[in-house]
Amino acid sequence: xxxxxxxxxxxxxxxxxxxxxxxxxxxxxxxxxxxxxxxxxxxxxxxxxxxxxxxxxxxxxxxxxxxxxxxxxxxxxxxxxxxxxxxxxxxxxxxxxxxxxxxxxxxxxxxxxxxxxxxxxxx
Numbered sequence: 001x002x003x004x005x006x007x008x009x010x011x012x013x014x015x016x017x018x019x020x021x022x023x024x025x026x027x028x029x030x031x032x033x034x035x036x037x038x039x040x041x042x043x044x045x046x047x048x049x050x051x052x053x054x055x056x057x058x059x060x061x062x063x064x065x066x067x068x069x070x071x072x073x074x075x076x077x078x079x080x081x082x083x084x085x086x087x088x089x090x091x092x093x094x095x096x097x098x099x100x101x102x103x104x105x106x107x108x109x110x111x112x113x114x115x116x117x118x119x120x121x122x123x
Contacts, residue, residue, distance in 0.1 A: 036083045040109050043080050044099035 004021050005011065022028060049056040059077075081092050087108065089095045099105045 036086070037109055039076075039079060040083055040087070040095075041106075043095065044102070044105040044109075047096045047099040048102065 001018055001021070004018075004025055004027065008021060008024060010016050010021065043059075046055045046059050051057075077092065080095065084090075084092060084095045089098065089108070098108060
């Protein structure tokens, strides 16, 4: 939000609400949708990794032992499950299967296909 305020030349002392700043700049994308898209993109990235990579091991692993007292913390996969239900994907298993195909995954998240890698790019 600070960047948008900088663009307009407005400070917090001017006491202008964030919604009106977004309206002035015609920027209607919410922060929560940006976070959701980025988390789902990273989930797809991790699901396409080799099984020996640490992020994939941590995502699919299970820790033995008991949790401390109190309310359990929110897990990252619970966020993914919630975001999947918002985008129309029935389960995490279905999301994992869909994420193995980068083109379909990107199309489901963003609504446009990912750019084809150039000859100098990595796969």
